[in-house]
Amino acid sequence: MKTMMQKARQAGLAGLVGIGLATLPVVSQAEWVEWVGDASATAKYRYNLNFSDFDETAQEDWVVEGRASYGRFYQAAENTRLGIMGHATALVHERFDKLNGLISGVDLVGIHKFGLGSGAPVLRAQATAENLDIRDEMRDGRRLAGTLSLSKRFTDRLDGSISYTHSQRYGHRGNAVAGLGGADTDVFNHRQELLGLSGSFLLTERSLLSFGYTRLEGEFATQCPGAGIVGILLLNNEIKGAAVDTVFDETCTYKVEGDVNTYEVGYSYFLDETTSIDLGYQFRDGKAGTLDYTSYDLSAGISILF
């Protein structure tokens, strides 16, 4: 029986073909039409940012995140546009400064609107390639991702979207953990599939409540204080790799395959047409074999559209 992710992957492929076909009858005045951009600055409190299985070793930190994107759209057909965007995110941590870095990349976007009016469904396909330049070398790397989303405004106040993402992260190899010499050290090579549901509801003309759920299936990294337990888990084939982690006090980071459910809720208040104050809460519940961990982020920031 096909899994939900397999079905999502097939739907994604069908969507990409759909956008391609919709773009074929190109309008005679097809041209570059619009520059778009946005920027945000966000302060986050992150609890268990090391995704530790053990509460006593869960780490917390404050992070300031500055993000910007800018790009241009090409109107390919009456209801279809293509875009190219550049994006960059700078990360500054208060305690774990080896996690500071710059993530930058390019997005290729195809958008098709099924009809006329604000209630018409919108299909969006996006390919992302980005470079992760993190102070901790093991976390450096590249990431490639493809996302397909379908969104719709149901009423003047309520909209929703569903999305599927396939992501592949390529990290650097780390140093082997003493006593676990045979284990792979590519703990930041991750293959992930994500299925997302999100929506937003206008509370007033200026304030927006947003909510989302994402299910991740695939590989991710977690961290623990000692090699002993990792060795046991390796024997049980629950861990796919382990390496010394110099970010969190010379401990061990290991790669697992499992799933993470992320729940989020946000509130935005618009100071004017393009600038908003944003508050957010995100809770993650990860499971991989016998491992089980939770983490959350609280955030406050300001966003502006260009």
Added chain:
Amino acid sequence: MTMQIRIWIGACLSTLLATGALAGTLEVTVLNDQNEPVENAVVYLLAGDHAKPGAGTEVIKVDQVEKKFVPHVSAMQAGSSVSFPNFDNIRHHVYSFSPARKFEIPLYEGIPADPIQFPEPGIVALGCNIHDWMSGYIFVAETPWFAITGKDGAARIEGVPAGPHQAEVWHEKLRGKPQKTRQQVQVTDSGATTAAFSIRQKKVFSAFRGAASRGGGYR
């Protein structure tokens, strides 16, 4: 009275009306139920025994500037036309689903060749298929006697034939139908007649541009 005298009197009355000699002014204020002035409300007179005008012939403009319809609310008499000049350096796709006038001007820049005529009275809501947050309204009145309130909630209708008229108010946030605001006004040809309207407003959730963009739209 002979037929010739009747024709003569009719001709004189028509001439007086046409030159405005028997016309008056109506000054109106529109407040909401919080006693605050209501901007962009359309005050208009209905056609009646004293007011049977012909069709409108003017051409008004609704611009697109910085991804907004300017003005946000326009008013004109049925029969008139609207030109939609695009002053942005991007293309817009203007449309209306309103029963009073459905139309679509697909992706365009500059000034469309032909203005759109609005033969029927009613309210026409405007949108842009590219920028979902853009909204505007055209109020199509059945008579030439209408005005749009300013920030102070005041409007002035000039050249109104003296006599009794039915006046109504429409606003994009009006709760209920405009008929519920109807009141009779007695316009005289000496000095301005005043009238005050108090309307109830509903919450209209036309998203701010930023909020609309968050919803995964066509931006």
